Amino acid sequence: MGNSRGNTWSLKHKTLNPSQKAFWQFSFDEMGKYDIPAELYFIMNKTGQKDVYYVGHSEGTTTGFIAFSTYPELAKRIKMFGALSPVITGSYATSPLVKIISVPEPLLRVLFGCKGALHQIGFLKGPVTQLCASLDKFCGHVLCYIAGGNIKNLNTSRIDTYVGHSPAGTSVQDIIHWHQIRRAGRFQAYDYGSKENMKKYNQSTPPAYKIEKIGTPIAVWSGGQDKFADPKDMAELLPRIPNLIYHEHFPAWGHLDFIWGLDATEKMYRKIIELMIKYF
Template identity: 45%
Template sequence: MTTVLLPSLPRTASKRPGIEFPFFCLLGCSAKYMIPGTREKIWLCVAVTYLFQGIAYSEELRRMKRTVDPEAFMNINELIAYKGYPSEEYEVTTEDGYIITINRIPYGTQNQGNPALKPAVFLQHGLLGDASNWVTNLPNNSLGFMLADAGFDVWMGNSRGNRWSRKHQNYSIDQEEFWAFSFDEMAKFDLPAAINFIVEKTRQEKLYYIGYSQGATIAFIAFSTMPELAQKIKLYFALAPVTTIKYARSPATKLLYLPEKLLRGLLGKREFLPQTECLRRLIAPVCSHRAFAQLCRSVFFSLGGCNLKNIDMNRINVYIAQTTSGTSVQNILHWSQATPPPYNVEEMTVPTAVWTGGQDWLADAKDAAILLSRIKRLIYHKRIPEWAHLDFLWGLDAPLRVYSEIIDLMQKHP
């Protein structure tokens, strides 16, 4: 991460190990405010950062930590076990040497039995997410748990570079070579490695695939360019798919309009928005405090839009603490291309069901319409007018409006 040196800042504060300036400025301020000439707003961002650092060492923070949901500080295995579900974790090596982590819920609390007899389903998170996205709500409102209770063998991927997939056979995360990847490599290497591992482990010829946001992006790439991989997919469920961002209204995507040279200067050459344990233990209690709740919500919902009435705000500190999980700067720059890579979605033969949101600032309806017209075997599409990007993960009505439909389609297509 690039270090930004700023004049006239308190030396004592700069020596404290706490939140880095680039994190809040890039997540909360750059996308909305970092435009040439808005120096005052940049300094406001700096001031907020140092305010957070001061709180990190106060008695108030220690008091706030005691009021935070314990799930905010759990890893994926702990999140699953905390709800009473069995949890397994595997490391899979890709063809190009990355070691990615896959989490598994082999059966549910209401439907145990032999996992070998249960249909396998693979869930893939979005751009800055991880496998926790599928299990951070209550069991009756989390897709991962609902699928397990419905009788499925649930597998959840973690893309290269996120906090659970930071290993390589030859490179360390301190080397630029480790971070030389984008969603192209995730589609070409991560997805085949994960799917082939699951097929071999379960001894099933085919599985169901659910992709959210960038998790849908890489599926369209992989299934349209690798027919042998596509043959291993029974049904593909695309939630808020993003293949182009030409019409995206997200304030955060405005960062991508900056010249590439300037972007590289701001972001560096390695990791983008890493989630460290120290940072997670700071953000959750701070964002639970009423003085910062609105700021945290604004930052959190800036990427994909806001539908607050449909989000359990009592769990917002869990969502924020578990997100973001990081990716590479190169991946972010890949999204900033004026012309998207020429993948032929029309070549994909996998039966596909798609859900989109009318208030999604990232997967805009106009971009979605272009994608839908290119899907050769579109078996179902549902547009939910009031939904934004995060409703697909944490919407209070997601079980009724999407998850139950996914399960129903799976049961109709065994």
């Protein structure tokens, strides 16, 4: 199980520290192009496994699509890619958090700065956790308001634990990258501006990620109440996947049901294992 760069558990670096701006100069582009391949090859080398499976949720699917479209040789070593609530543009996302990042990019930089954002705030973590231990249903409703779904499918006795670890944080550049592709309606690399794009990509506009080039067997699970991966976004994504081996849609599920849903084991996890055995 891997961590996304810049979250609570991934704040170390060989030469940089989180107080430096350079530490935070990354988005899901770097995660997909560098971190995911490094993690997968590390696992293969350590375990001796020639091929592995990849299961991602939310931005974990985003980085998977980037990694496997960028490196065909890596994609060939993935037996199956399980995409849970995949997000590639968020064009139709309705979450309040998405509406916040829809403000103009300069204002985003004023609001969040140029380093990290959405991390747990130390002095608030304890009180918030205690609040949600006492008012678990209220906090559950807040989560559903942000991500979609129904509180009846959440174990509310665990809400305090969930909010004690989430959100885990990311870089401001990652947030801005989401802002850019949502505005462009295109699954593309980070836009540094035409001058810097020429230096980095040898073209004035950021290149698109070629999902159509991924030969890996891909299984997708989506939710009808998902406020980050709307069914309309799914309708645009699915036809682009050349080797779609399975798709299941749960009308009542929101974005968090894929990881915290009480019925996730019966409805989805068992099927994931079944497909892994099939594509062994």
